[in-house]
Amino acid sequence: MRPDGHSPGMSKEVTDNAEASRYEIRVDGELAGFAQYRTRPGKIVFTHTEVDGAYEGQGVGGALARGALDDVRAKGLAAVPLCPFIEGWIDKHPDYRDLVAD
Numbered sequence: 001m002r003p004d005g006h007s008p009g010m011s012k013e014v015t016d017n018a019e020a021s022r023y024e025i026r027v028d029g030e031l032a033g034f035a036q037y038r039t040r041p042g043k044i045v046f047t048h049t050e051v052d053g054a055y056e057g058q059g060v061g062g063a064l065a066r067g068a069l070d071d072v073r074a075k076g077l078a079a080v081p082l083c084p085f086i087e088g089w090i091d092k093h094p095d096y097r098d099l100v101a102d
Contacts, residue, residue, distance in 0.1 A: 080100070
């Protein structure tokens, strides 16, 4: 474990599982968490985020939020953070506030 709390070489990958309406994060290939969403015209509505307890405190939730919101930005959509985790993450990262739908 490095001083920053991450294991050396731990790979994190965020993907949009559109069939399940959720962004998923995999750590070293294992599903570690997800952010559920609903789509609305021009918007992604985040409803629930969950990280497996085995991965808590390792930056997995933050990596999931960043990856999901980066994808929302790349698609030219707005985010509606109904989920308290996503809403709180955006509050701590003001450079993502422009994504939040009015």
